[in-house]
Amino acid sequence: MVAVVLFGTGAKAGGDLPPNYAQTTLTGDWDGYRSWLVSQGATFTITQTIDVLGNVSGGVRTGAAYDGVFELQGDFDMARLVGWTGGEIHISGYAIQGRGLSERDLSNLLTVTSAEADSGVRLGEFYLSQSLLNDKVTLKLGQILADQSFAISNTAGLFVNSTFGWPGLFGTDLPGGGPAYPFAVPGVQIIVNPGDAWTLQAAILNGSPTGSTSNGNANGLGFPIGNGILAIAEAAYAYTPPADGNGLRGTYKLGAWYNSEQFDSLSTASNGVSLASPVSSGHPRSLSGDFALYAIADQELWREHGNSDNGLNGFARAAIAPRQDRNIVNWYLDMGLTYKGPLPGRDSDTIGVGFAYANIGGAVSELAKATNAFMDRSQPIPSSEAVVEVTYQAAITQALSIQPFFQYVIHPGGNATDPKKPGSSIPNAAVLGVRTSATF
Helix, strand or coil: CCCCCCCCCCCCCCCCCCCCHHHHCCCCCHHHHHHHHHHHCEEEEEEEEEEEEEEEECCCCCEEEEEEEEEEEEEEEHHHHHCCCCEEEEEEEEEEEECCHHHHHHCCCCCCCCCCCCCEEEEEEEEEEEEECCCCEEEEEEEECHHHCCCCCCCHHHCCCHHHCCCHHHHHHCHHHCCCCCCCEEEEEEEECCCCCEEEEEEEEECCCCCCCCCCCCCCCCCCCCCCEEEEEEEEEEECCCCCCCCCCEEEEEEEEEEEEEEEEEEEECCCCECCCCCCCCCEEEEEEEEEEEEEEEEEEEECCCCCCCEEEEEEEEEECCCCCCCCEEEEEEEEEEEECCCCCCCCCEEEEEEEEEEECHHHHHHHHHHHHHHCCCCCCCCEEEEEEEEEEEEEECCEEEEEEEEEEECHHHHCECCCCCCCECCCEEEEEEEEEEEC
16 A cells, blocks of 8 residues: 655745755756756656555445556746746646545545545646745746645644645535645735744635536646635744744644635525425525635644754644535544654654544534435434544655555544445444655
8 A cells, every 4th residue: 555745836946956866856866967957947846646545344345446646846947047036937737546445435525545536637736926025925826726835734744634634624615625636726826924933825716626617627727717716815823942942843824715606505495495395496595605714733742852853743723614504514623643753763754643523514414304304214414524544654765755554434424324224324444555655
């Protein structure tokens, strides 16, 4: 079982070169051409993620799956290339492989691997950025992934389950899952750094990543516009203790998003009665707009003496979407602990345990109860989905890591009905897997 966490923005064009390409990539310095390209303003990052995993019990059925993604990124420093001061172009693309375990065998909400997506080749991000005011302000214009900038916990990035990246509430409640891997959308973003500790950012993006195209923007070339807007903003404060002090580092974030799209009511028909009622119009009531609030804390809890990088770290994230009539998940929480350098001689390894909980909104539960009443049956009532993950990331080299993991999925689908056993819930699932990450 194998995989790779490779959904970052890659090397920044024009930035410092890695200390030794031969160590940080599997293909080295390309006989010196790679360093030459960077010196000219072109940086290429090539990664492969491979996940092999399976549920040994529970879910809709037991099974195994392979999920992989090959990602190519290019960053172009326009100052070096054409003398355009402060300008950069970023482009990325994916070759997605495999067929997801969550979709096929678990039917759960919190996808068990961040690599899982529909197979195919697609364009990712493609944007122009411009730095202003001595790099205190950066503007981006083009096709953007919100999950590369917003709602990020650096500590949570260790984990394989997708919810520890783009929070499960966002992926469930936003149209098309929101502008997150692998769906970038047209938009504009501003990042302001008023001081060393503060970062303020905001973006206005197309309201749906799949747009209204017949293929659901499957190749990333649909550039969807006209589907309302998603406005998202975040403020972050990073505390760094004095160099001669004993304090612990921490980063704290507050954010919110608003989507102007039309949303279907989850319980009420267009004629005002329950969707489960025999006199229902059969069409859900249309509701305008949706929003959510979130908060994040990344905190260093203990640091090894004489080592500024190794030690114990914790994270917690919370999100709430108050309008339960249109949100499947109305509140969400995740938290976890990681320890870098857990074993003697393994300073680059990291071990972690994480927990995530997604609460199902009242409208979904009300509809299930009404359906049971009108149809005189007894099906499970949606309540929540949770996942526990334990993982160990072993750094084989700077360019290659292997990461075995275990996940236990509680109430798959939010306590959804088992299609094989009407009247029963989908059983809790135990998932074993290995993630392999490689940078070429």
